[in-house]
Amino acid sequence: NAGVTQTPKFQVLKTGQSMTLQCAQDMNHNSMYWYRQDPGMGLRLIYYSASEGTTDKGEVPNGYNVSRLNKREFSLRLESAAPSQTSVYFCASSEVGRQVGANVLTFGAGSRLTVL
């Protein structure tokens, strides 16, 4: 069972270049998320998708766009990369509900992005 798969694991970009981080989950979860983790800080929510066909901004959306392609896939795009976007990016998914264990995030392995 793969869980949450994100690619690429590592990427180096020059300022101004664009790229897309891909994420796919095979747990039939409705909700998917993109977080970034900077050194010494916790995870900050960039965008999330509560269900297929919807996306919403999180805490730090500037400079990013997302696409919820279908229930399984949620991509994050940097249109014009900046050094401030150097970070580790995590994709996650969850079910949503009030039952015990709902809303637990299952994370991908992370993508380390460096913008020069």
Place this chain on the structure above:
Amino acid sequence: AQKITQTQPGMFVQEKEAVTLDCTYDTSDPSYGLFWYKQPSSGEMIFLIYQGSYDQQNATEGRYSLNFQKARKSANLVISASQLGDSAMYFCAMRGQNTNAGKSTFGDGTTLTVKP
């Protein structure tokens, strides 16, 4: 809005001893969930334990327990009988059920080092 505060950037514990990692929170949602995640040096995020705001009893999962004090807005993680493999970064997180549904907010984390 919701906020998580972890005031201990780093903690040390002797192997086989118990340790408490502090977490305080603030939220406008009357119903919410509190989570702890572990991030080893390899970088993946691992779910440890969950506490619902209306749960009458403190959550326990093996050697992990959550000391939930709703009036004080605290959700401390207690690890009993520490093992060398517990050395990692630990994140407290919360998610509201209403206003902040879909948005899991993380603290800045506590780095735990277990000494042999």
